[in-house]
Amino acid sequence: MMNCIEAHGLTKQFAGRLALNNVDLTVGSGRIVGIMGPNGAGKTTLLKAILGLTPFGGELKVLGRDPWVSRDALMNDVSFVADVAVLPRWMRVSQAIDYMNGVHPKFERAMAEGFLSKTTIGREQKVSQLSKGMVAQLHLALAMAIDAKLLVLDEPTLGLDIAYRTQFFESLLHDYYDKARTVIVSTHDIDELQHVLTDAVFMDGGRVVFSCDMTDFDAHFHEVAVKPSDHELARTLNPLHERHSFDRSVFLYRNADVEKLATLGEIRTPRLSEVYLATISNQTLAQKGSPK
């Protein structure tokens, strides 16, 4: 089966800074990929390259097409939800549906209306009259009504409260996702998405610094709370990171010997955000530590 996204040596320069620095990324069909990273890590630039919104260096194929060359054709099979600010504020809900129905061959009007009927959004309301959460619901309803092969979400729940965030991803999973579709989402809500994602990708400084398959996350990542007397022993097992709390330290491991870890204390599966913080802070340390 053709990969949904294939990027090799993807590079993008902005004002002398590398927003994307030699990114390699392969996303198979049916995956739900979370892209995480600090602000300015290159997440949005990567998504923009995938959507054909920006030219790039290197090689990138999305659904077999070069997005920069054939954005409009690609968009027959891709739908996109950005943070809540991109829907036109003057537009009525009915106009949005009419317009999408008029220009998009894979838009199902009945589906969009079905999704909206589950919300309190009125058909004659303007986007400017909706709350932030409702705009996100509307945009998701429009995007989900497209029978797309790839759904791209760029921080779709930014600035929403937890109820809307949860609902957003729940309806995405229950009403939309099936094994034929691929979802790629950039987000800061790392832990909320831990059990939604099939893959996690961390970016920093324009590079992919970490990626893992979430389906066997708990087989690879472990954390152990270690008594001070065992710290030296814990450090010999190559922890990714150690985090100090008041009476013991929590050591984070990737692919460590589970039997040896068991001697140090109780083994738990870490939250994805722990792995994220460990990766990003190690990254920062490595950059500061290396000369130039």
Added chain:
Amino acid sequence: MSSLNLPAQVSETSRSIPKVQQFYWSVRRELWEHRSIYLAPLAVAAITLIGIFIHVFSLPALLAKAKPQLLFASYSAVAVVLMLTSVIVGSFYCLDALYGERRDRTILFWKSLPVSDTITVLAKASIPFVVLPIFTFALIAVVQLVTLALSTIIIAASGMSVANYWSQLPFVQMPKGVIYFLFAIAVWYAPMYGWFLLVSAWAQRAVFVCAVAPALALLAIEQTVLGSTLFTDVMKERFAGVFSSAFSRSKESVVPDPTKFFANHQLWIGLAIAIVLIYIVIKLRRRRDPL
């Protein structure tokens, strides 16, 4: 699991959408967004009608003096005022057409749909070139018909001959002249609209200043430093010359002169420039980001 979860084979039945239909909806969305395209001319038409309503009472006196030019002056005035309005509305529309979608970040939404930059830009360009002239013609026709109705009532009420009044009105020449003049304006001002669209797609701020300042600077430099009048003459001809290029005087009236108009190489140079500018706008929009 929701009952709305349609099976995957829906993709097999997807419709195909003709480019013409995408163009049609792109034009409609411009009209939704830029309501001034029709609201401003409607407002001007309403004000014009108030003026007509006051003027119409002096008709019997005019008719008694039998000055035919003055009799249909109000009809011409309506046409000229609304045509001028359409040029102003078209200019401001063009300046905002590609800047507005970047300023409010909606370009990300529009570009997430399978509508090409070519269709989008051509739909935007169709507003000053097609939509506004047609709408303006319809509006002029309505206002003139209302004027005719009012005049007829007043004349009939004053006991004068309606037939005499009607016989002096240019029922055929007037709409023909209006259509011709609207067409002439659209093609004559094409490079200006093209330039405004280009600035709208390119400028990062202060679109109006970016559109006007280069021309003013060129005029100033030419007159103070170079001492020539080439650019000044071109601009003068372009902005003030549409009427004299498209019409000729005959006896006591002016008549459309398409032969002279189409033989004018300035018209074709301007059109060629407009086409190049719009082509650049299409290429530019592809690379444009939200501000």
